[in-house]
Amino acid sequence: MESINNGKPIFEAMLDIDIAWQCIEYYAGLAGTLSGQHIQLSGGSFAYTRREPLGVCVGIGAWNYPFQIACWKSAPALACGNAMIYKPSPLTPVTTVMLAEIYAQAGVPEGLFNVVQGGVATGEFLCHHPDVAKISFTGSVPTGSKIMEMASKGIKPVTLELGGKSPLIVFSDCDLQNAVKGALMANFLSQGEVCCNGTRVFVQRHILDKFVQEVVKRTQAIKIGDPLKEDTRMGALISRPHFNRVLGFVKQAKEEGATVLCGGEPYVPSDPKLKDGYYMRPTVLGNCKDEMTCVKEEIFGPVMSVLPFDTEEEVLQRANNTSFGLAGGVFTRDITRAHRVVAALQAGSCYINNYNLSPIEVPFGGYKKSGFGRENGQVTIEYYSQLKTVYVEMGDVECTF
Numbered sequence: 001m002e003s004i005n006n007g008k009p010i011f012e013a014m015l016d017i018d019i020a021w022q023c024i025e026y027y028a029g030l031a032g033t034l035s036g037q038h039i040q041l042s043g044g045s046f047a048y049t050r051r052e053p054l055g056v057c058v059g060i061g062a063w064n065y066p067f068q069i070a071c072w073k074s075a076p077a078l079a080c081g082n083a084m085i086y087k088p089s090p091l092t093p094v095t096t097v098m099l100a101e102i103y104a105q106a107g108v109p110e111g112l113f114n115v116v117q118g119g120v121a122t123g124e125f126l127c128h129h130p131d132v133a134k135i136s137f138t139g140s141v142p143t144g145s146k147i148m149e150m151a152s153k154g155i156k157p158v159t160l161e162l163g164g165k166s167p168l169i170v171f172s173d174c175d176l177q178n179a180v181k182g183a184l185m186a187n188f189l190s191q192g193e194v195c196c197n198g199t200r201v202f203v204q205r206h207i208l209d210k211f212v213q214e215v216v217k218r219t220q221a222i223k224i225g226d227p228l229k230e231d232t233r234m235g236a237l238i239s240r241p242h243f244n245r246v247l248g249f250v251k252q253a254k255e256e257g258a259t260v261l262c263g264g265e266p267y268v269p270s271d272p273k274l275k276d277g278y279y280m281r282p283t284v285l286g287n288c289k290d291e292m293t294c295v296k297e298e299i300f301g302p303v304m305s306v307l308p309f310d311t312e313e314e315v316l317q318r319a320n321n322t323s324f325g326l327a328g329g330v331f332t333r334d335i336t337r338a339h340r341v342v343a344a345l346q347a348g349s350c351y352i353n354n355y356n357l358s359p360i361e362v363p364f365g366g367y368k369k370s371g372f373g374r375e376n377g378q379v380t381i382e383y384y385s386q387l388k389t390v391y392v393e394m395g396d397v398e399c400t401f
């Protein structure tokens with residue numbers, strides 16, 4: 001159903017659903033660990049803190065990981081004792097309803113997890129509603145900014161998981177095959193429609209030719225086609241307008257001087273029933289410069305830009321020269337450099353010698369315009385609960401009056 005909902009290959013959709021059930025189990029386990037602090041004060045008095053729910057939380061999701069995003073928001077929300085009203089993207093309405101059915105079958109009381117279908121107007125209605133205590137949003141930066149503005153009217157806390165244009169830095173002392181595999185994982189999952197993708201691939205000049213040769217070879221071997229076939233590794237993009245937009249970025253990249261090393265065009269499957277699908281060949285762009293549109297803007301499709309660099313200092317300055325800050329990665333065998341580089345990256349989710357893994361135990365989220373708040377991991381409890389402090393007097397009241 002998730003493949004049909006979104007167009008991604010079934011192989012990947014199965015992994016998304018695995019992560020989703022792991023998320024629900026993880027927060028179900030954490031629910032019993034919510035606790036406060038005991039603070040001893042002078043004269044025998046003391047204070048304690050309690051973690052309490054916020055109330056009714058709203059979740060608004062993007063279309064690229066429809067089921068998974070709904071779980072990443074609802075599982076911690078429910079574990080903290082909140083209710084959730086969830087609005088999926090109108091482009092992927094189906095599987096979130098199945099999540100509601102699963103919760104109901106598992107015994108979640110009626111009304112605790114609710115799905116409301118709709119687009120902008122429905123989303124705005126939910127954000128403005130006075131009974132809503134918190135908004136957790138996954139989507140683009142412009143919408144995230146509007147969500148924050150609406151939330152500010154009601155002084156409501158928000159979690160924002162927004163877009164990115166993340167750097168992947170490949171030093172010449174890396175394990176080349178792993179770096180090539182990492183670059184593919186950083187760009188071509190879910191047809192490249194992944195917020196944390198490392199789409200700016202900086203490669204140290206010394207290994208540039210070898211790296212590009214290997215990346216292009218492996219990219220050309222990616223099996224595109226019917227998302228419901230087990231061996232498909234790239235399915236269809238989400239919609240006709242988005243498909244045209246992604247192809248438009250490639251056209252503009254060529255006009256600005258980039259070279260299409262492979263892909264860059266629609267793919268027409270031989271199966272006649274798929275011929276109107278939004279299939280695109282995964283694309284590697286060479287000869288890229290930092291000021292090109294394809295290097296600066298989030299394309300949200302299967303398009304990797306390769307950029308040469310010479311020194312560590314230079315690449316860090318270029319990698320951080322963006323208003324986004326969702327993710328970043330480095331491939332090197334030099335352990336001190338690896339940690340030095342990730343410490344300097346202005347990004348919330350960093351990888352050393354791998355890319356795009358998201359185990360549920362590990363917090364995920366952005367810096368800068370990629371948002372704030374975190375999903376996954378223990379820390380997310382803090383974003384779905386509020387802290388009450390209770391002062392307990394053990395003596396007499398000392399009155400100044």
Ligand SMILES: NC(=O)c1ccc[n+]([C@@H]2O[C@H](COP(=O)([O-])OP(=O)(O)OC[C@H]3O[C@@H](n4cnc5c(N)ncnc54)[C@H](O)[C@@H]3O)[C@@H](O)[C@H]2O)c1
Nearest residue numbers: 061062063088089119120123124139140143161162163195
């Ligand atoms: N950081 C993350 O975890 C993460 C994950 C997935 C996607 N994304 C980002 O999402 C974007 C792609 O998703 P999209 O095109 O669905 O994003 P979008 O911002 O267009 O829409 C996201 C959701 O917001 C709703 N919405 C739109 N306008 C609204 C408004 N004014 N008020 C309330 N709700 C409104 C939409 O109906 C949809 O459900 C990309 O930028 C991508 O990077 C981020």
